[in-house]
Amino acid sequence: MTIEEEYVIETKDLVKIYKTGKVKAVDGLNLRIKKGEIYALIGANGSGKTTSLNMISGALFPTSGEIKVFGYEVPKSRRLITSYIGIAPQDYSIYEDLSLEENVRFFSRIYGMSKTEFEPRFVELLRILRLEEKRKVTVKNLSGGMKRRTSIACSLIHSPKIVFFDEATVGVDPVLRTFFWEYFRSLKDDGITLVLTSHVMDEAERADRIGLMRSGKLIAEGSPEELKLKHNASTIEEIFIKLSEGEIIDD
């Protein structure tokens, strides 16, 4: 099978066995994600979501398999696509002793943004993330949800074309979460692709497509409506509970 350009992300038989681990953290993952899609990867703790995102974004070497992002092979050509990718990691890597602004500025430099490019984009993100008042505040003095939002700002500052949010909205209150989703939709309208993981099922339900992982495998995939129809369920949570336990279904 050859990887088609239509997909901005494609993986083929992706496998990860950690050096210290005995099992396959990711076990033959085949993903195809189109430009402008909002794709939610869900699954129980340890099912392989973070490992998958880290490999796709070029942060972690796969044991075997193929990854293409914008048609470029990852990790081989990952440097060519760094500036097109934004990542808000699960264990967010922001500096507690720096201010919110210093953190975001730091990431903007990594992505090669100039000072003149930084300011208007930063102001826009502060508004979207409702962090205007916190610009100069040292990160350690922010609340948990505000730290998460700072991490999101760091991931979006360079206007990436693909964004990976690994449980990025953990601790973000429901009002803001709803507001964020309006923003995610607007990113989608601009052709930006969002890949997110979440344990909040109503969040997954807002995605265009959901992929459910179990033991490193994708065991169900489809739009929320397709999945509910296929599994005769009224919510994604029901499907999650049903499929995350018991025998692995090979469809």
Ligand SMILES: Nc1ncnc2c1ncn2[C@@H]1O[C@H](COP(=O)(O)OP(=O)(O)OP(=O)(O)O)[C@@H](O)[C@H]1O
């Ligand atoms: N650095 C590591 N070294 C060894 N094993 C690891 C490492 N990171 C993850 N694992 C193992 O790989 C498997 C998949 O972990 P992963 O973090 O990808 O799961 P996840 O789906 O993101 O879980 P969660 O919902 O808890 O974030 C687990 O069995 C985990 O213990």
Ligand SMILES: [Mg+2]
């Ligand atoms: Mg994870």
